[in-house]
Structures are given as structure tokens and as C-alpha cells.
Amino acid sequence: xxxxxxGQPTPSPTPSSRPPEGTPPRRTGRRPLIAGxxxxxxxxxxxYWHAHRDQAPAGAAxxxxxxxxxxxxxxxxxxxxxxAPRSPVVVATVARRDMDVVLNxxxxxxxxxxxxxxxxxxxxxxxxxxxxxQMVKGGDVLAEIDPRxxxxxxxxxxxxxxxxxxxxxxxxxxxxxxxxxLGQDSISKQQVDTQDALVRQYxxxxxxxxxxxxxxxxxxxYTRIVAPVSGRIGLRQVDPGNxxxxxxxxxxxxxxxxxxxxxxxxxxxxxxxxxxxxxxxGEKLPVQAWDRxxxxxxxxxxxxxxxxxxxTTTGTVKLKAVFPNEDGMLFPNQFxxxxxxxxxxxxxxxxxxxxxxxxxxxxxxxxxxDASKVKVQVVTLGPGDGSRNAVLKGLEPGxxxxxxxxxxxxxxxxxxxVDPAARAAALVPxxxxxxxGRRNRDGAASGAHADASGAAASGxxxxxxxxxxxxxxxxxxxxxxxxxxxxx
Numbered sequence: 001x002x003x004x005x006x007g008q009p010t011p012s013p014t015p016s017s018r019p020p021e022g023t024p025p026r027r028t029g030r031r032p033l034i035a036g037x038x039x040x041x042x043x044x045x046x047x048y049w050h051a052h053r054d055q056a057p058a059g060a061a062x063x064x065x066x067x068x069x070x071x072x073x074x075x076x077x078x079x080x081x082x083x084a085p086r087s088p089v090v091v092a093t094v095a096r097r098d099m100d101v102v103l104n105x106x107x108x109x110x111x112x113x114x115x116x117x118x119x120x121x122x123x124x125x126x127x128x129x130x131x132x133x134q135m136v137k138g139g140d141v142l143a144e145i146d147p148r149x150x151x152x153x154x155x156x157x158x159x160x161x162x163x164x165x166x167x168x169x170x171x172x173x174x175x176x177x178x179x180x181x182l183g184q185d186s187i188s189k190q191q192v193d194t195q196d197a198l199v200r201q202y203x204x205x206x207x208x209x210x211x212x213x214x215x216x217x218x219x220x221x222y223t224r225i226v227a228p229v230s231g232r233i234g235l236r237q238v239d240p241g242n243x244x245x246x247x248x249x250x251x252x253x254x255x256x257x258x259x260x261x262x263x264x265x266x267x268x269x270x271x272x273x274x275x276x277x278x279x280x281x282g283e284k285l286p287v288q289a290w291d292r293x294x295x296x297x298x299x300x301x302x303x304x305x306x307x308x309x310x311x312t313t314t315g316t317v318k319l320k321a322v323f324p325n326e327d328g329m330l331f332p333n334q335f336x337x338x339x340x341x342x343x344x345x346x347x348x349x350x351x352x353x354x355x356x357x358x359x360x361x362x363x364x365x366x367x368x369x370d371a372s373k374v375k376v377q378v379v380t381l382g383p384g385d386g387s388r389n390a391v392l393k394g395l396e397p398g399x400x401x402x403x404x405x406x407x408x409x410x411x412x413x414x415x416x417x418v419d420p421a422a423r424a425a426a427l428v429p430x431x432x433x434x435x436x437g438r439r440n441r442d443g444a445a446s447g448a449h450a451d452a453s454g455a456a457a458s459g460x461x462x463x464x465x466x467x468x469x470x471x472x473x474x475x476x477x478x479x480x481x482x483x484x485x486x487x488x
Contacts, residue, residue, distance in 0.1 A: 086372070086414050086415055086416040087405065087408055087409065087413060087414075087415045087416065088405060088415070088416050088417075088418045089366075089368070089402045089404060089405035089406070089409070089415045089416070089417060089418070090402070090403050090404035090405060090417070090418060090419075090420050091368055091400040091401060091402055091403065091417045092351065092352050092355060092400070092401055092403045093398065093399070093400055093401075094349060094350070094351055094391070094395050094396065094397050094398060094399045094400070094401060095349075095350050095351075095397060096347055096348070096349055096350070096397040097347070097348065097350050098344055098345065098346055098347070098348065099344065099345040099348035099350055099382075099383065099384075099385070099388065099390045100341050100343075100344050100345075100385045101274075101341065101342050101343040101344065101345060101383040101385075102339045102340065102341050102342075102383070102384070102385040102386060103267050103271050103274075103275070103339070103340045103342055104337065104338070104339055104386060105265040105266050105267045105319070105337075105338045105339075105340070106265060106266065106335070106336075106337060106338070107263050107264050107265025107266065107289075107335075107336055107337075107338045108263070108264055108265075108333060108334065108335060108336070109261060109262070109263050109289075109330045109331060109332055109333060109334040109336060110261075110262045110263065110264045110320075110332070110333075111231070111256045111257050111258060111261055111262070111332045112257045112260060112261060112262055112322075113229045113231065113255075113256070113257035114254070114255075114256050114257070114332070115228050115229050115231075115254070115255045115256075115257075116250075116251040116253075116254050116255075117142060117225060117227070117228070117233075117251050117252045117253050117254070117255060118246065118248060118251035118252065119143075119145060119222075119225060119244040119245065119246060119248065119251070119252065120222040120225075120246055121145060121150065121219050121222040121223060121246065122243065122244065122245045122246060123145040123146045123149065123150075123223065123243065123244065124145065124146045124241065124242070124243055124244075125143060125144075125145055125238060125239075125240050125241065125242050125243070125244050126143075126144045126145060126146055126240060127143065127144050127240050128142070128143045128236060128238075128239070128240055128252075129141050129142055129143060129144070130142045130143070130233055130236075130253070132233065132234070132235050132236055132253075133232065133233065133234070133235075134232070134233055135230075135231070135232055135233075136227045136230065136231065136232075136233050136255065137227065137230045138226075138227055138228060138229050138230045139226055139227060140226060140227045141224050141225070141226050142225045142226060142227055142233070142252060142253065143224075143225040143252055144223060144224050144225070145222070145223040145224075145225070145244065146223065147220055147223040147224075150216065150219045150220040150222075150223055151220055153216045153219065153220075154213065154216035154217055154219075154220050156216075157209065157212035157213040157215070157216040158213050158216075160209045160212065161206065161209035161210055161212070161213050164202060164205040164206045164208075164209050165206050165209075167202050167205070168199065168202035168203055168205070168206050171195065171198045171199040171201075171202045172199050174195050174198075175192075175195045175196060175198075175199050178191055178192045178195045179192055225252060227255060228255070229255055229257055230257060230259075231255045231256050231257035231258055231259075232255070232256055232258055233253050233254070233255050234253055234254040234255070234256065235253065235254075236252070236253055237250040237251060237252060237253055237254075238250075238252055256332050258325055258328060258330070258331075258332065259324065259325050259326065259328070260301075260322050260323060260324050260325060261322075261323055261325040261330050261332070262304070262320055262321065262322050262323070263287070263289055263301070263320070263321045263322075263323060263330070263336060263338060264318060264319075264320055265318070265319055265321070265336075265338040266311075266314070266316040266317065266318055266319070267316060267317060267319060267340070268315060268316055269310050269315050269316060269317055271342075272306070272310075272317050274342050274343070275303070275306065275319070275340070275342060276306070278342055279303070279305070279306070284302045284303065285302065285303040285340055285341065285342060286300065286301075286302060286303075286340075286341050287300070287301050287302060287303050287321040287323075287338060287339070287340050287341075288300050288338070288339045288340075288341075289301070289321075289323065289330060289336040289337070289338055290336060290337040290338075290339065291336065291337070292335055292336075292337070294337050294386070298329040298330055298336060299323040299324075299325055299327075299329055299330050300323070301321050301322050301323030301324065302321060302322060303319060303320075303321050303340060304320045304321055304322045305319070305320055306318070306319050306320075307319070307320075319340070321338070321340075339385070339386065341385075343383075345382070345383065345390055348382065348390040348391075349390065349391045349392075349395055349396070349397060350388045350389070350390055350391070351365065351388065351389060351391055351395065351401055352387065352388055352389075352401075352403050353384060353386070353387060353388060353389050354403040354404065355401040355402060355403045355406075356379075356381065356389060357406060361376070361378055362378055363378065363379055363380070363381055364376050364377055364378045364379060365377050365379055365394075365395070365401045365402070366401065366402040366406050366409050367395075367399055367400060367401055367402075368400045368401070368402060368415060368417065369400075371414075372414050372415055372416065372417070373412060373413070373414060373415075374402070374409050374410070374411065374412065374413045374414075374415055375411065375412075376411050377394055377395065378394055379391050379393065379394030379395055380392045380393035380394055400417070402415075404420070
């Protein structure tokens, strides 16, 4: 659209070029202004985008480089770095000492005497004189049965005895008279023989009566039930007022002798010769009884004897040991672990059992030298006592062996020997957070990385967002359909 030249009159519109009546006049003065604004906005957005386009990649690259520098091969704690962590282990020193040759076995506590107290006569139980669980001595009265019927039987037997004794005495007097008369040839020999037979008859009757009296007195004594052995009495099986009989299976109570007490246990038949050698020489082998977890020693005694045959199904032989059991720690039918010392090795090379490892090369241990390097050492084992084992070949006193932490070791590794008490204190229970300090350090580093990355990303996204805002503002300007285009 061209403007009219200055100094020339403006031609009047012809009738054909006039707009129809009622049409609003066209406003042509705003179009150059809108176009200029659009051009300025587009130029400003392009400049801003070009100015910030290279900053975001540079920031992201710097952050990635920082991360690679923190975790690269040359960083502390990375692979091949100078600060690579050492594997912590617990070590023990190989010692030289006297070593006991101990045979381990499983057994049960068996009482020396186990007696069920029963009534030996029938009758009503008048009283029970013991307390359940108390220690009793042999001969102590435990209960009492009504003695009156047995006292009456005793009196009756004693009266019969007195009557028959009087008849015997009279027969003996007649016998003496008959013998005097026979010497005077006043009576026949037959009368004397008959009197002699009568005397012997009365003597037999008197003996029978004496036996009846003794039996009645014995039955009367059975009305007082006494303890046959010393020991601990069990629970009462009958209450006073009940009729007790000799056929009762449960009896009155059960007495178990626990001082001394025996332990029956088994050992492999291959170990029997070493035991028999000591027993045949008259030596008393010491025996120890331990609880189920082999933590507490319950008693110490001596080996009494062995069984007379080997169990072919298990290949073991039974042994019996006797314990004084003065403190009562051994209880009847209790399961125990038994240790029998059969010999002592003098000046043996000894290591803890926890150091022994087994693999394809046989029995071995991990040794640690002065440079904290690990070495696999094959050893030949000797006898042990459960906690320590003798080494016949492969180690020398003074060497260090690994007793804890050997599951992750290999030949040539560098380890760090730690104190067992300090290691136990360093362990954190599962209910508490683990690696708190490390997580803080890692969190700080990762936070720094995140801040750098976030800053770069926010800068790039800010530039792009600003460009989009300028573009949207330009597109939404009134009367603008696009750059360089005129409305129809």
C-alpha cells in the first residue's frame, strides 16, 4: 500500500470504489505497529535462546565429569584405588601346650537305684509322713497302715505258742518218768518210745507256733512303710483313707537315688581299644557331663565300666560313668554330652577348631603373614577336645590363623585383623539403621551432584520455557495470523 505524495490533491473516490453503506471504515494504522512488535519479540526470543543454548550442555557435562571423577578408577575406594577396603578377620595364634585326648559321646542320666514303694500288707492307709520331692534316707517311715488287725493276729499266734509250749513241757516230764521206770524194768519199752514220739510232736507244734508268731510280728511291722533306699521321693500316688493292697502297680511313691548317679553313654567302637587299655591298667578315666548346648558343665565323675558287647546296628559300645552329683545338677533321664579324657599329648601344636577348613585339597587353614597376606596352608590334624585341635603337620607355633571371616578369603588377599570384642560391638542389630555415616557421606556427594545437575537442567528448561512464552505471546497478538501475512 503506497501513501499519497505530498502536495498532490487526494482524488475523490469514485462511486464504484466506495464501500457500501453501513460498512465500518477500515483501520489501516495498526498493522505496521503489530508487525513491528512481532519482529521485536521474535528477535528477542531468538537471541535469548542462542545465548542460553550452550550453557546447559556445558553445565551437564561438568556435572557428569565431576561424578566420573568421584567414582573413577583413581578415586579413593574405587577399583584399583589406594584406599581399597581390607577384609576384616579374627585371627588366633598357634600355640604349644598340653593337649587332652577327649572322646565325645551322647548319653542319658540313669539313677543307681529306682525303687517303687509299695504296701506289703493290705489295709486302710492311716497317714502319709513324707513331703513330695524331699530327700529321704533308708529306714525313714513314709506311711502307716492300720495296725490293729495285725496286732490281734500276733496276739493269737503268741497264745497258741504258749499253749503248745506247755504241752511240750508236760510231755518232756512224762518222758523222763518213763525212762526211769524203764530202767527199773517197771514198764515196757513201747511206752517209752510212744512218749518220745509225743515229745517230738509237741516240739514240731511249738516250732510252727513260733513261726506264726514271727510272721504275725512281721506283718505288723509292714504296717509302717519305710524307705528302702536313700534318695529323692517323687509325687504321692495315694492319699490317706484309701485301702492299699499289695497288688497296686503305682505303689505309694517312687524313690530315685541321685547321689551318686550314673550316666549311660556311647562311643564309636574304633575308640574302644584306647578305653580298654586304660581300664585294664587300673586307671580311672575322668568323665565330664555337659548340657545339651555344651555350654555348662553339669558334673565330673569317673568311668565305671563298659558293656560286654558292641551294638552292631550303630557300631557303638555303651559305657557307664558314676558321678557324685553333690549339687544335684544331674537329673534322672536327662540328656547330656559326655567327654571322656583318655590321654594327654605333651607340648602339642594346638589351634582353635574354628580355624579348620575343609575343601578339595583336604583339611586346611588360612594363615596371615606379617604383611597381612592370606595363604592357604594344608594341615594334618590330631586329636581334639571339642574346642581345640592338635596339628601334627603343617603349622608352627607363633603363626596366625583365621578363626572368623574365612568365608570370603582367597589366596593372596590382604586382610585386616580385628579384635573379636570390637567386632562384636560394631555389629548393628537388624532393627537399627546400618551404615549411617556412609549414607550421610554418599548423600552429601549425591546431593551436590543433584544440585549441579538440577541447576543445569533448570537453566536449559528455563531458556526453552522463555522461548515458548515469547512465541506464544507473539502468536496471540491481536490481528496477527503469522509473520509477514495480512488479514484477508
